[in-house]
Amino acid sequence: MKEYYLGLDLGGTKILTGLADQEGNIIARSRRDTEAAAGEETIIKNMILTIEDVLAKAEVNKDQIVSLGIGSPGPLDATKGIIIENANLPWKNVPLVKKMEAALGIKTLLKNDANAAALGEKWFGAGRKVDNMVYITISTGIGGGAIIERELFNGTNDNACEIGHTVIDPDGPLCGCGKHGCLESFASGTAIGKRAREAAAKGLSKEMLELADQIVEDINAVICAQAAYQGDEVAQEIFKKAGYYLGIGLGNVINIFNPEMIILGGGVMKASDLFLAEALATMKKTALSGPLEIVSVKEAELGSDIGLMGAVAVAMEDRLVKNG
Amino acid sequence: MKEYYLGLDLGGTKILTGLADQEGNIIARSRRDTEAAAGEETIIKNMILTIEDVLAKAEVNKDQIVSLGIGSPGPLDATKGIIIENANLPWKNVPLVKKMEAALGIKTLLKNDANAAALGEKWFGAGRKVDNMVYITISTGIGGGAIIERELFNGTNDNACEIGHTVIDPDGPLCGCGKHGCLESFASGTAIGKRAREAAAKGLSKEMLELADQIVEDINAVICAQAAYQGDEVAQEIFKKAGYYLGIGLGNVINIFNPEMIILGGGVMKASDLFLAEALATMKKTALSGPLEIVSVKEAELGSDIGLMGAVAVAMEDRLVKNG
Incomplete structure (x- = not known):
C-alpha cells in the first residue's frame, strides 16, 4: 500500500491543504475560506473538508495517510498540540491535535508557521543541501525557525x-x-507601515498620501513600497532604515x-530591492x-507554497531526517 | 584495565590539568605556569609536564587514557584542532591537537573555554539535571556555550x-x-572598568580614585566593585547599568x-549582588x-575549577551523552 502525507496551512483567511507522496510531491490540493468569524467548530469543519477533498481528488484512503502536519500562527504548544492564542482566529487554548485526531483518525502534528516554513525551506526549498540554517520571515511580524543538524530546533x-x-x-519603538x-x-x-504613517502625518511624503487618497491611516508597508519605487526618498529611507536594523538582527543570528545559511521569506521580501543591500552591508559589519x-x-x-510545503514537512519530518 | 580521562585548562598565566576517572572524579591534579612569553615550544612542553605529573601521581599509564580535553581561549577551530589566535598567548594558527597527539599518543579534543565551561556545568555543575541550557561567562569579555538536547551546540x-x-x-560603546x-x-x-575610569576622569568618584591611588588608568572593575561596596553611588550605578544591559542579553537568549536554565559564571559574578537583581528584572521584561x-x-x-572540569567534560562528552 502506498503511503501519503497531509499538510495543512491554517491561515486567518484561508486554509490550504495538500496531499503529498513519500517524496513530498503534492499530488492534490484544496483551498477553502477559514471562516474564522464563524468560530471553532466551523474552522475545524473547514479544515476537515479540505482534507476530504484532497483524499477524494487523489482517490487515496485515510488509512494510507501516515500523518497530518499543520502549520498555524502561534503562540501554540506544539508538544501538547494546543493553539494557545491567535490574533486572527477567534480561539484560545484549542486542543487542535486531539480534535483532528478524533475526527480523522490520523496522527496529527502541529508547528507554528515560522517553524513549519523553516522545515519547508530545509527539505523542499533553498536549504535542501545544508544541515544548519535559520529561516526568517519578514511579514506583519518577524519570526524564525532554526534547523540544527537537519532537525528543527524547538527549544x-x-x-x-x-x-x-x-x-x-x-530605546527603539x-x-x-x-x-x-x-x-x-x-x-x-x-x-514600516508605522514609520510611513508617521512620516506622512508630518507632511514629509506627498506621494504616500496620494497613494492612500490622503488618508494617513490607510498608509501601510505596501503603499510605502509603491511610493519608494516611484522615487519618494522618504519612503526609500524608511525601507533603508528597516534594512539597517534587519542587518543587525541577521548579524546577531550569525x-x-x-549557520551555513540564512533564508529570508515573508511578504516584505517582495520589496527586497528596497532594503536587502543595506541589510547585508550591516550584517557584514555586525557578524564576527x-x-x-x-x-x-x-x-x-517556496513562494506562496511555503505554508503548505512547511506543513507537509512537519508531517514528514521523521521520515525526512531518516532518509533525506 | 581501568580507563581515565585528562582535562587541561590552558590559561594565559597558568595551566591546570586533572586526571579523572570514568565518573569525572578528579584523582590527581597539576598546576604550572604557562610561561606564555617563552613561546609555543615552552607552552606545549609545560602542558605535557602537567600531564606527566598527574599520570605519575596517580600511577596511571598513558594507554589507560581514553582522551585528553583542552579548554582554551579562542578564537579556535575546534574541528581542526587549531588555535587561530589568542590575546594572551603569543601564537597563531597552532595545530595544537596534532601536536599534543604526536607528543603523547592520546586522542585530543579542543574547545574554546566558554564552550568547555558550558559542558562542565552541564555534566558536573548546576546544569546536571537539564537537557537544554545556556552558560554565560561574564569576565574580561562575555562568552557563551549552549547545550541543546544534552549536547554542546557547536554551530x-x-x-x-x-x-x-x-x-x-x-549606538552603544x-x-x-x-x-x-x-x-x-x-x-x-x-x-565596567571603562565606565569606571570615565566616571573617575570626570571627577565623579573620589572613592574609586582613592582606591587606585589617584591613578585613573589603574581603575578597573574590581576597584569599581570595591567602591560600590563602600557605598560609592557612582560605582553602584555603573554596576546597575551593566546589569540592565546584561538583562537585555539574558532576555534575548531566552x-x-x-532554555530550561541559564547558568552565569565568570569573575564579574563575584560581585553579582551589585547587578544581578537589575539584570533579572530587565530579563523578565525582555523575555516573552x-x-x-x-x-x-x-x-x-564549579567555581575556580570550571576550566578544569570543562576540559574534563570535553574529553568525556561522548561517554557522558551516552551514559549520563
Missing part, C-alpha cells in the same frame, strides 16, 4: 528562535509585544547560530569574521 | 553562541571587536534558545512569557 517548550522579539535597541526596540519593531511590515565566512543568505524558494 | 564552524558579540544597541553596542561592550568586566515561564537562572557551581 524546551517550543518557543525557540523568536528572533523578532530580541531587543536590538532598548514600541513593539506589539509591549517591549521597546525588538527587531520586529524596526523591520517588520507593521513597523553570531549566535553560526569566523561565522560570517561560511554563511550565505538566500531568499526563500 | 557550523564552531562559532556558535557568541552572545557577547550580539548587538543590543547600535565601542567593543573590542570593533563594533558598537555589543553586549560585551556594556556588561563585561572590561566595560527568546532565542528557550512562554519561554520565561520555564527558565531558571543559576550561578555556576
Whole structure:
C-alpha cells in the first residue's frame, strides 16, 4: 500500500491543504475560506473538508495517510498540540491535535508557521543541501525557525528562535509585544507601515498620501513600497532604515547560530530591492569574521507554497531526517 | 584495565590539568605556569609536564587514557584542532591537537573555554539535571556555550553562541571587536572598568580614585566593585547599568534558545549582588512569557575549577551523552 502525507496551512483567511507522496510531491490540493468569524467548530469543519477533498481528488484512503502536519500562527504548544492564542482566529487554548485526531483518525502534528516554513525551506526549498540554517520571515511580524543538524530546533517548550522579539535597541519603538526596540519593531511590515504613517502625518511624503487618497491611516508597508519605487526618498529611507536594523538582527543570528545559511521569506521580501543591500552591508559589519565566512543568505524558494510545503514537512519530518 | 580521562585548562598565566576517572572524579591534579612569553615550544612542553605529573601521581599509564580535553581561549577551530589566535598567548594558527597527539599518543579534543565551561556545568555543575541550557561567562569579555538536547551546540564552524558579540544597541560603546553596542561592550568586566575610569576622569568618584591611588588608568572593575561596596553611588550605578544591559542579553537568549536554565559564571559574578537583581528584572521584561515561564537562572557551581572540569567534560562528552 502506498503511503501519503497531509499538510495543512491554517491561515486567518484561508486554509490550504495538500496531499503529498513519500517524496513530498503534492499530488492534490484544496483551498477553502477559514471562516474564522464563524468560530471553532466551523474552522475545524473547514479544515476537515479540505482534507476530504484532497483524499477524494487523489482517490487515496485515510488509512494510507501516515500523518497530518499543520502549520498555524502561534503562540501554540506544539508538544501538547494546543493553539494557545491567535490574533486572527477567534480561539484560545484549542486542543487542535486531539480534535483532528478524533475526527480523522490520523496522527496529527502541529508547528507554528515560522517553524513549519523553516522545515519547508530545509527539505523542499533553498536549504535542501545544508544541515544548519535559520529561516526568517519578514511579514506583519518577524519570526524564525532554526534547523540544527537537519532537525528543527524547538527549544524546551517550543518557543525557540523568536528572533523578532530580541531587543536590538532598548530605546527603539514600541513593539506589539509591549517591549521597546525588538527587531520586529524596526523591520517588520507593521513597523514600516508605522514609520510611513508617521512620516506622512508630518507632511514629509506627498506621494504616500496620494497613494492612500490622503488618508494617513490607510498608509501601510505596501503603499510605502509603491511610493519608494516611484522615487519618494522618504519612503526609500524608511525601507533603508528597516534594512539597517534587519542587518543587525541577521548579524546577531550569525553570531549566535553560526549557520551555513540564512533564508529570508515573508511578504516584505517582495520589496527586497528596497532594503536587502543595506541589510547585508550591516550584517557584514555586525557578524564576527569566523561565522560570517561560511554563511550565505538566500531568499526563500517556496513562494506562496511555503505554508503548505512547511506543513507537509512537519508531517514528514521523521521520515525526512531518516532518509533525506 | 581501568580507563581515565585528562582535562587541561590552558590559561594565559597558568595551566591546570586533572586526571579523572570514568565518573569525572578528579584523582590527581597539576598546576604550572604557562610561561606564555617563552613561546609555543615552552607552552606545549609545560602542558605535557602537567600531564606527566598527574599520570605519575596517580600511577596511571598513558594507554589507560581514553582522551585528553583542552579548554582554551579562542578564537579556535575546534574541528581542526587549531588555535587561530589568542590575546594572551603569543601564537597563531597552532595545530595544537596534532601536536599534543604526536607528543603523547592520546586522542585530543579542543574547545574554546566558554564552550568547555558550558559542558562542565552541564555534566558536573548546576546544569546536571537539564537537557537544554545556556552558560554565560561574564569576565574580561562575555562568552557563551549552549547545550541543546544534552549536547554542546557547536554551530557550523564552531562559532556558535557568541552572545557577547550580539548587538543590543547600535549606538552603544565601542567593543573590542570593533563594533558598537555589543553586549560585551556594556556588561563585561572590561566595560565596567571603562565606565569606571570615565566616571573617575570626570571627577565623579573620589572613592574609586582613592582606591587606585589617584591613578585613573589603574581603575578597573574590581576597584569599581570595591567602591560600590563602600557605598560609592557612582560605582553602584555603573554596576546597575551593566546589569540592565546584561538583562537585555539574558532576555534575548531566552527568546532565542528557550532554555530550561541559564547558568552565569565568570569573575564579574563575584560581585553579582551589585547587578544581578537589575539584570533579572530587565530579563523578565525582555523575555516573552512562554519561554520565561520555564527558565531558571543559576550561578555556576564549579567555581575556580570550571576550566578544569570543562576540559574534563570535553574529553568525556561522548561517554557522558551516552551514559549520563
